[in-house]
Amino acid sequence: xxxxxxxxxxxxxxxxxxxxxxxxxxxxxxxxxxxxxxxxxxxxxxxxxxxxxxxxxxxxxxxxxxxxxxxxxxxxxxxxxxxxxxxxxxxxxxxxxxxxxxxxxxxxxxxxxxxxxxxxxxxxxxxxxxxxxxxxxxxxxxxxxxxxxxxxxxxxxxxxxxxxxxxxxxxxxxxxxxxxxxxxxxxxxxxxxxxx
Amino acid sequence: xxxxxxxxxxxxxxxxxxxxxxxxxxxxxxxxxxxxxxxxxxxxxxxxxxxxxxxxxxxxxxxxxxxxxxxxxxxxxxxxxxxxxxxxxxxxxxxxxxxxxxxxxxxxxxxxxxxxxxxxxxxxxxxxxxxxxxxxxxxxxxxxxxxxxxxxxxxxxxxxxxxxxxxxx
Numbered sequence: 341x342x343x344x345x346x347x348x349x350x351x352x353x354x355x356x357x358x359x360x361x362x363x364x365x366x367x368x369x370x371x372x373x374x375x376x377x378x379x380x381x382x383x384x385x386x387x388x389x390x391x392x393x394x395x396x397x398x399x400x401x402x403x404x405x406x407x408x409x410x411x412x413x414x415x416x417x418x419x420x421x422x423x424x425x426x427x428x429x430x431x432x433x434x435x436x437x438x439x440x441x442x443x444x445x446x447x448x449x450x451x452x453x454x455x456x457x458x459x460x461x462x463x464x465x466x467x468x469x470x471x472x473x474x475x476x477x478x479x480x481x482x483x484x485x486x487x488x489x490x491x492x493x494x495x496x497x498x499x500x501x502x503x504x505x506x507x508x509x510x511x512x513x514x515x516x517x518x519x520x521x522x523x524x525x526x527x528x529x530x531x532x533x534x535x536x
Numbered sequence: 537x538x539x540x541x542x543x544x545x546x547x548x549x550x551x552x553x554x555x556x557x558x559x560x561x562x563x564x565x566x567x568x569x570x571x572x573x574x575x576x577x578x579x580x581x582x583x584x585x586x587x588x589x590x591x592x593x594x595x596x597x598x599x600x601x602x603x604x605x606x607x608x609x610x611x612x613x614x615x616x617x618x619x620x621x622x623x624x625x626x627x628x629x630x631x632x633x634x635x636x637x638x639x640x641x642x643x644x645x646x647x648x649x650x651x652x653x654x655x656x657x658x659x660x661x662x663x664x665x666x667x668x669x670x671x672x673x674x675x676x677x678x679x680x681x682x683x684x685x686x687x688x689x690x691x692x693x694x695x696x697x698x699x700x701x702x703x704x705x
Contacts, residue, residue, distance in 0.1 A: 373575055399586060
């Protein structure tokens with residue numbers, strides 16, 4: 341009978357995976373794949389790249405699991421692997437070629453509740469085609485530097501606290517706040533024409 | 537270090553809030569519903585492929601790493617002691633080896649090296665005597681001159697005259 345890890349804690353799953361029980365690692369993958377995919381996708385704005393980096397992140401985590409000492413949460417640890425792999429990938433891609441808009445993901449925001457909203461954002465959503473908004477958002481994020489983008493995605497999109505971002509990126513909280521300030525200012529400038 | 541907060545006008549704050557609302561729309565971007573259905577299978581496939589592609593040296597390093605990680609302090613002490621004893625044994629053997637002058641038996645005294653430039657370098661008490669004879673190389677002209685001098689110096693020996701016919705029995 342296969343072991344059921346559905347209710348197991350992350351810590352016990354990590355210990356079981358370290359002992360060679362692959363089902364425990366599968367459970368960790370199923371638990372966190374969506375959130376890891378999300379941050380990678382928002383940083384790359386490309387589904388194929390996000391897909392590849394998602395699998396690479398978990399494959400690397402599995403290989404390095406024995407080195408995971410449990411000083412941080414498993415989620416923070418694997419999140420750091422994902423962010424660092426993505427940042428390396430983006431730096432290589434930047435050297436190779438600039439991002440083409442054709443590469444952007446066409447998935448839409450079709451039934452978003454803000455469409456019923458009367459605020460400026462709701463009005464913007466009604467005025468523009470959802471694909472167009474998505475394209476502009478992705479383009480705006482791609483115009484930020486990799487470091488500023490990573491912080492803006494983690495804080496403003498993924499709603500992570502400053503301290504956790506600092507721990508993942510290996511920088512101080514002050515650096516995170518400073519990068520966030522400049523990223524927001526840049527985004528405001530780029531997205532200003534959408535809002536007005 | 538505390539980060540100094542930047543003061544902004546109410547208009548700027550509202551613009552920032554609107555921008556943040558717009559940015560939050562990115563949370564709704566997600567791949568198609570079936571995308572996550574087979575990601576686990578693809579992860580397994582990728583891991584299998586990586587394992588197949590891993591070189592033998594990589595596998596050896598992985599096994600070595602696993603071995604080191606399984607080592608307890610007691611095992612480290614035991615391994616360290618064996619390594620130290622082995623090194624000590626090798627050191628003593630090599631000392632003994634160099635002291636006996638290589639492959640000769642311990643009963644034979646070691647021989648001193650002989651230099652051609654300085655034949656006396658051979659130890660005289662060992663009864664080794666080396667003589668170096670220099671044979672000068674003469675040119676054809678010098679050889680002819682030396683032959684004529686030799687003929688003049690050596691007494692003539694009776695021999696058959698070139699024009700005399702040999703005696704017949």
